[in-house]
Amino acid sequence: MPTAENTLLELARITGGENLLTSQEDLIPYSFDGTAALQQMPGCVVFPKTTEHVAAILRWSNQTKTPVVTRGSGTGLSGGSLPIKDCIVLCLVKMDQILELDRANLTLLSEAGVVTQSISDAAGAAGLFYPPDPGSMKISTIGGNVAENSGGLRGLKYGITRNYVMGLEAVLPDGEILWTGNKCVKDVAGYSLKDLFIGSEGTLGVITKVLLRLLPKPAAKTTMVATFSQMERAAQTVSDIIAARIIPCTLEFLDRTTIHCVEDFAKVGLPLDCEALLLMETDGHPAAVADEAARMEQIARANGAVEVRVAKDEAEAAALATARRSAFSALARVAPTTILEDATVPRSELAGMIRFVAAVATKYRLRIGTFGHMGDGNLHPTFLTDERNKEEMHRVEEAFKEIFDEAIRLGGTITGEHGVGVAKKSILPKFAGNAQMRVMRELRRALDPNGVLNPGKMFD
Amino acid sequence: MRSSSSHLKDLDYSVVQQCMHCGLCLPSCPTYVATKVERHSPRGRIALMRAIADERLEVSRTFGEEMYFCLGCLACMTACPAGVNYAELFEHARAEAEASGVLRSPRRNLIRAVAIHWLFSNMNRLQTVGRLLRLYQQLGLQDLVRRSGVLKLLPKRLRELEASTPEIQRYFSSELIPTITAPAGQKRYRVAMLTGCAQDLIFSDVNRDTVEVLARNGCEVVTPAEQLCCGSLHAHNGEWNSAQELARKQIDRFPPEQFDAIITNAGGCGSHLKHYHKLLADDAVYAERAKIWDQKVKDIHEWLDQIGLEPPGKGAPGGVVTYHESCHLAHGQKITAEPRRLLRAIPNLQLVELPESNWCCGSAGIYNLLQPEMANDLLQRKLRHIRSTGATVVATGNPGCLLQLINGAKQEGLPLRIVHPITLLAEAYRRS
Numbered sequence: 001m002p003t004a005e006n007t008l009l010e011l012a013r014i015t016g017g018e019n020l021l022t023s024q025e026d027l028i029p030y031s032f033d034g035t036a037a038l039q040q041m042p043g044c045v046v047f048p049k050t051t052e053h054v055a056a057i058l059r060w061s062n063q064t065k066t067p068v069v070t071r072g073s074g075t076g077l078s079g080g081s082l083p084i085k086d087c088i089v090l091c092l093v094k095m096d097q098i099l100e101l102d103r104a105n106l107t108l109l110s111e112a113g114v115v116t117q118s119i120s121d122a123a124g125a126a127g128l129f130y131p132p133d134p135g136s137m138k139i140s141t142i143g144g145n146v147a148e149n150s151g152g153l154r155g156l157k158y159g160i161t162r163n164y165v166m167g168l169e170a171v172l173p174d175g176e177i178l179w180t181g182n183k184c185v186k187d188v189a190g191y192s193l194k195d196l197f198i199g200s201e202g203t204l205g206v207i208t209k210v211l212l213r214l215l216p217k218p219a220a221k222t223t224m225v226a227t228f229s230q231m232e233r234a235a236q237t238v239s240d241i242i243a244a245r246i247i248p249c250t251l252e253f254l255d256r257t258t259i260h261c262v263e264d265f266a267k268v269g270l271p272l273d274c275e276a277l278l279l280m281e282t283d284g285h286p287a288a289v290a291d292e293a294a295r296m297e298q299i300a301r302a303n304g305a306v307e308v309r310v311a312k313d314e315a316e317a318a319a320l321a322t323a324r325r326s327a328f329s330a331l332a333r334v335a336p337t338t339i340l341e342d343a344t345v346p347r348s349e350l351a352g353m354i355r356f357v358a359a360v361a362t363k364y365r366l367r368i369g370t371f372g373h374m375g376d377g378n379l380h381p382t383f384l385t386d387e388r389n390k391e392e393m394h395r396v397e398e399a400f401k402e403i404f405d406e407a408i409r410l411g412g413t414i415t416g417e418h419g420v421g422v423a424k425k426s427i428l429p430k431f432a433g434n435a436q437m438r439v440m441r442e443l444r445r446a447l448d449p450n451g452v453l454n455p456g457k458m459f460d
Numbered sequence: 461m462r463s464s465s466s467h468l469k470d471l472d473y474s475v476v477q478q479c480m481h482c483g484l485c486l487p488s489c490p491t492y493v494a495t496k497v498e499r500h501s502p503r504g505r506i507a508l509m510r511a512i513a514d515e516r517l518e519v520s521r522t523f524g525e526e527m528y529f530c531l532g533c534l535a536c537m538t539a540c541p542a543g544v545n546y547a548e549l550f551e552h553a554r555a556e557a558e559a560s561g562v563l564r565s566p567r568r569n570l571i572r573a574v575a576i577h578w579l580f581s582n583m584n585r586l587q588t589v590g591r592l593l594r595l596y597q598q599l600g601l602q603d604l605v606r607r608s609g610v611l612k613l614l615p616k617r618l619r620e621l622e623a624s625t626p627e628i629q630r631y632f633s634s635e636l637i638p639t640i641t642a643p644a645g646q647k648r649y650r651v652a653m654l655t656g657c658a659q660d661l662i663f664s665d666v667n668r669d670t671v672e673v674l675a676r677n678g679c680e681v682v683t684p685a686e687q688l689c690c691g692s693l694h695a696h697n698g699e700w701n702s703a704q705e706l707a708r709k710q711i712d713r714f715p716p717e718q719f720d721a722i723i724t725n726a727g728g729c730g731s732h733l734k735h736y737h738k739l740l741a742d743d744a745v746y747a748e749r750a751k752i753w754d755q756k757v758k759d760i761h762e763w764l765d766q767i768g769l770e771p772p773g774k775g776a777p778g779g780v781v782t783y784h785e786s787c788h789l790a791h792g793q794k795i796t797a798e799p800r801r802l803l804r805a806i807p808n809l810q811l812v813e814l815p816e817s818n819w820c821c822g823s824a825g826i827y828n829l830l831q832p833e834m835a836n837d838l839l840q841r842k843l844r845h846i847r848s849t850g851a852t853v854v855a856t857g858n859p860g861c862l863l864q865l866i867n868g869a870k871q872e873g874l875p876l877r878i879v880h881p882i883t884l885l886a887e888a889y890r891r892s
């Protein structure tokens with residue numbers, strides 16, 4: 001059943017007609033997110049401009065029990081903002097103002113629809129630093145980052161989105177507006193509700209504002225690329241660097257297939273004749289950076305690096321990081337459907353996990369390209385396939401099952417940063433166990449008794 | 461093999477399927493950034509095209525309009541890591557919209573019949589109309605008409621258009637350039653010179669400068685007096701058959717085997733000229749020659765960079781120049797460093813970077829005539845950035861951009877010189 005006439009009238013009344021989309025041609029572009037092979041038509045798309053708009057929309061949808069799927073820029077990789085059939089898509093990209101940058105307290109207050117890159121730029125312009133930098137940062141929204149608790153290329157040293165959220169405003173399913181957190185470094189008044197909303201994937205409330213913690217911009221930074229003839233040598237280099245008590249901000253990995261795709265697009269001069277590439281970056285005090293960079297280079301060479309190239313300036317460093325961020329999309333150059341995995345293991349188990357993934361790919365006769373956050377134990381083996389080939393897609397699913405089982409066995413997780421959404425929904429119960437599932441269900445029911453926010457996502 | 465038919469369904473499915481909807485192109489798309497609506501983004505437009513190919517959506521008027529709201533600037537192609545061929549999708553989508561007739565209206569049909577089928581299919585007609593316009597301007601009639609207030613009787617849009625009628629050059633290229641121009645010094649190459657259509661009417665001096673510069677760099681230049689439209693206007697506006705016909709005629713007029721290079725100085729034309737093979741892939745007679753043709757077509761900046769530019773001894777009297785990138789030069793042909801190197805080679809000229817230099821200026825072929833509001837927003841954005849550089853000269857390598865910026869500077873009363881890079885180079889040679 002398409003969206004009811006009175007619902008459309010109400011949405012138009014709340015936000016103004018120009019902020020409501022209903023035609024086929026307008027809805028098709030919202031019928032998917034960044035996840036491969038998933039598609040569903042919404043009933044309408046609405047763009048709130050204020051928290052009050054969001055509250056009014058949720059009050060109505062809660063009364064009429066109309067499902068709502070919150071959406072940022074739709075770059076999610078687990079189907080989080082994939083519409084439910086005939087739902088309201090609540091798209092926050094027009095709530096796009098940075099409200100305050102507090103230099104005394106080093107915080108930034110932003111509306112949820114602001115693009116991550118703009119936050120990074122605003123902080124940078126004030127000599128400050130917002131570290132989380134997901135590969136999608138030039139278009140992902142901060143609301144989406146918080147809702148997915150996104151990681152990035154600097155997770156090893158700086159952590160993930162959660163580590164930078166000091167407070168947030170969320171609208172609950174019944175339309176009530178809740179503010180949690182503040183500018184205090186310390187705050188133990190009651191449960192940490194903000195942490196409940198971080199990583200909630202649009203199920204518990206709609207995040208409308210976010211208060212972020214900023215850092216002083218590191219005074220110096222060195223970026224380098226090391227190449228290896230074997231994947232194991234790259235993995236060993238990472239282990240040795242950490243064992244040498246260096247915590248670089250970035251230790252990113254690309255395999256041969258990925259290197260070729262990325263170079264084909266970005267043309268930054270990556271060496272093509274190698275099996276593995278590490279993008280390494282250290283930042284901080286200039287003396288410390290110089291020392292760490294030298295030791296990292298030494299460790300890479302000791303592990304048989306074919307070449308170590310140090311970026312000569314900021315522009316080259318930025319080009320290398322941008323090239324790395326394009327990895328996932330660039331892999332699509334060689335296959336029509338790219339399905340990437342996000343299983344994560346403790347750092348110490350990484351080398352074993354890499355071998356396991358390679359063996360599974362061989363076993364199921366699948367092509368993969370692997371890249372990811374090696375320093376975080378979070379790799380993204382990406383299956384290069386074709387969604388129209390049903391038989392091969394079946395093998396992909398079988399391969400996934402084995403990979404998840406192994407990740408769990410090694411003390412890892414089924415998703416490091418992309419979330420559960422619909423992609424991991426079926427395996428969450430096995431991973432989380434009965435007690436966690438029960439608490440999560442009860443929490444959700446308490447906040448959203450009518451099940452209007454992203455129903456059917458994460459768990460039923 | 462790619463299809464040379466005009467429909468989305470016949471297009472190789474891998475082209476339609478290539479977009480993996482990551483969204484990384486969105487921040488580069490001027491229409492998305494202005495509206496924040498997915499339908500106006502590359503990802504959204506491709507989703508609509510795919511829905512048509514998959515028969516989930518009928519070709520509708522809304523679809524057709526969307527394809528004409530797209531600037532065709534191809535910034536999305538530069539941004540896309542997945543290698544989506546938006547140019548091909550876009551041309552097929554517009555052709556699909558035209559073939560289905562969803563956009564037909566008496567007014568639109570008339571404009572298209574006159575502009576695309578009649579005027580730009582035949583250079584003689586274009587020149588005749590140009591001559592009349594030139595007469596109108598030279599006899600002072602334009603001033604008279606403008607002062608008389610008669611124009612107030614016209615609808616607003618037409619009045620604005622009249623104000624932006626370009627000044628037709630006193631001479632056409634054929635009156636300025638001999639059929640054969642001998643190289644200065646030793647002959648290193650033999651090249652053909654495409655004088656273009658808009659370029660020929662409005663910027664024939666740029667054509668003359670291009671030929672001069674080529675000769676100065678050891679090229680014998682063949683410039684036939686009678687030339688054709690390259691067909692880009694047709695291909696970009698969904699007239700696939702006309703575009704194919706013009707491509708065949710071009711190949712006959714400039715047999716590619718006989719030249720070291722076929723030179724164009726218009727970014728928009730070059731971007732189309734380099735893809736004749738795709739257009740004629742299924743043509744038993746022309747397909748092979750079209751391949752050779754594609755290899756021989758060179759943008760003037762690209763060619764000079766390739767053969768090694770003779771540095772001018774004396775340059776500008778001094779000044780600050782900034783460079784605006786034509787979309788089809790930057791995104792369509794990936795020529796970005798060459799024009800900058802060329803400008804830097806001119807002594808006394810200081811090149812400052814233009815913020816967002818590769819963001820569309822709103823000219824986009826005939827977009828500024830069809831979507832005046834969006835085009836004007838883009839123009840204002842461009843002018844704001846130009847002002848921020850403090851440059852007094854703006855160089856750009858495409859007639860559409862030149863016109864758009866000249867009109868913009870005039871409207872805003874900005875004392876800017878808008879000029880093709882090759883003209884600056886030619887002036888420098890003349891001084892030395």
Ligand SMILES: Cc1cc2nc3c(=O)[nH]c(=O)nc-3n(C[C@H](O)[C@H](O)[C@H](O)COP(=O)(O)OP(=O)(O)OC[C@H]3O[C@@H](n4cnc5c(N)ncnc54)[C@H](O)[C@@H]3O)c2cc1C
Pocket residue numbers: 033034069070071072073074075076077079080081092112133134135136139140141142143144145146147148149150151152153201202203205206207208325328329417418454481482483484
């Ligand atoms: C090329 C590419 C690279 C990527 N790289 C990384 C990476 O390095 N690290 C990483 O962690 N992820 C990465 N991602 C995944 C994705 O970009 C992130 O999950 C991102 O945070 C999603 O942001 P978005 O604005 O697109 O949200 P969407 O995809 O629109 O939504 C994601 C989820 O959040 C919910 N949501 C969105 N906004 C709100 C809100 N305001 N309130 C409540 N719920 C909301 C939605 O309902 C949905 O469940 C990448 C994706 C792509 C395509």
Ligand code: SF4
Pocket residue numbers: 329478479480481482483484485486502503506536539540541542543544
């Ligand atoms: S066109 Fe390219 S960049 Fe844009 S969404 Fe598709 S794959 Fe991503």
Ligand code: SF4
Pocket residue numbers: 488489490491492500501502505529530531532533534535536537546
């Ligand atoms: S061609 Fe330009 S306007 Fe059209 S989708 Fe691509 S970037 Fe956007």
